[in-house]
Amino acid sequence: MMKQELIYQAILSTLAHEATAEEQQIVDKWLHESEENREEYERIRRLYEKSTAPRKPKQFDVDWAWKQVSDHTIHKKKSWFLSPWVRYAAVVTIVVVSGLFFFTDLFQTDTLGRIDMAAFNEPTLLLEGGDKIDLSEQSFTMKRNRALIKNDADNLLSYEAESTADKGKIVNNHLIIPRGKTYRLVLEDGTKVWLNSETELSYPSRFTGAVREVKLVGEAFFEVTPDKEKPFYVETNGMDIRVLGTSFNVSSYKGSDNTSTTLVEGSVAVKTANGTERTITPSERLAYNKKSNQVSVEKVDTELYTSWINGVYIFKNAPLEEIIEKLQRWYDFSVVYQDETLKHTRFSLTADRKTDIDKLLEVINYTSDIKLEKQGKSINVRKQRRIQ
Known part of the structure; x- marks a missing residue:
């Protein structure tokens, strides 16, 4: 694998139109290796464009920062030239990749969906500036940036803006809910959000301007405070949702091809990655499959998609694979199917989050010819032998 510093040098030279034929070849080869590399290149390109755009002078010594970074990360074996603006971009790029965010306005957009959930045991609030708070x-x-942040012992985080909220810097917060946990959030405008396990939400400490916008990876239920002058937007991977005041569920997990919105009250306008725009009404669920690029809308029992906010999963004639996938987020276990066809076996089941996982498995075992055997943190799924 190419050395990271060599790749970044080549990328920056390419963006500055100063790349040699060898450097261009390095970049081309790296881009063809994976989709992740291409996404990384796009992030670096955006950083470069932001750093080279005209801006007011900042109290930031670029030459000194570049020297500090290069002394500790890049030991060049050849002499190469970078203009001051390219060095500026290099500093931003390397520091962001390392997790040291000099420019806090890049914090949320570059980390959302890239967090290692396994590194978190409890719901965690990440503040711009690097503070990490175990909730x-x-x-x-x-008190942070003219907003009051409160956390209580009942898994509720809330924000209140001061009367001078129309002035001062707006900062983004990043809430991380790991596997096996859930949390509640009240945004500065009074909007209530329930966050399911393995979920991340990026949002401002207070809303200003013409819109209210949050970004989601995972699953959340929203009760949006009505404000016709400031529509509320939820941005996910594959779907953008526009609302005025309503309640709805959004599911958009990392690694899943499926993103969906289930509407309980009001109306929402949904735009998917393939350019489709639809407005759905109460009891409708819009689903988008990123792999097939297909959109579907159907009438549903909304309780099946929202009951989790009350600590209960309700399954009606659901495939075992779907049941296991949802229970995994609450109980944290891996699964092994001895026969892939078992994934499609259907069950009706109500799973209370307070119920021990062993008891839930007993119910499934008792009502079917499938055997779910728990060994440590793994569950083995196989056909059950019945005594004749």
């Missing part, structure tokens, strides 16, 4: 530790109240 399970205790209740607290803090």
Whole structure:
């Protein structure tokens, strides 16, 4: 694998139109290796364009920063030239990749969906500037950028804006809910959000301007405070949702080809990645499959898609694979199917989050010819032998 520093040098030279034939070849080869590399290139390109755009002078010593980074990360074996603006972009790129965010306005967009959930045991709030707050530790109240942030012992995080909220810097917060956990959030405008396991939400500490916008990876249920002058937007991977005041569920997990919106009240306008725009009404569920690029809308029992906010999963004639996938987020286990066809066996089941996983498995085993055997943190699924 190419050395990281060599790749970044070649990319930056390419963006500055100063690349040698060898550097261009390095970049082309790296881009063809994977989709992740191409996405990384796009992030670096955006950073470069932002850093080279005209801006007010900042109290930031680019030459000194470049020297610090290069002394500790890049030991060049050849002499090469970078203009001041390219060095500026290089500093931003390398620091962001390393997780040291000099420019806080890049914090949310570059980390959402790229967090290693396994590194978190409890719901965690990431603040711009690098502060990481474990929400399970205790209740607290803090003041940040003209907003009051409160956390209580009942898994509720809330924001309140000061009367001078129309002035001052707006900062983004990043809420991470790991596997096996759920949390509730009240945004500065009063909008309520329930966050399911393995979910990330990026949002401003307070809303200003003409719109209210949040970004989601995972699953969340929203009760949006009505405001006709400021529509509310939820951005996910593959779907953008526009609302005025309504309640709806959004599911858009990392690694899944499926993104969906289920409407309980009001109306929402949904735009999917393939350019389709639809407005759905209560009890409708819009689903988008990124792999097939297909959109579908159907009438559903909304309780099947929203009951999780009350600590209950309700399954009606659902395939075992779907049941297991959802239970995994609450109970944290891996699964092995001895026969792939078993994934399609259908069940009707109500799973209370407070119920021990062993008891849930007993119910499935008792009502079917499928055997789910739990060994440590793994569940083995096989055909059950019945005594004649």
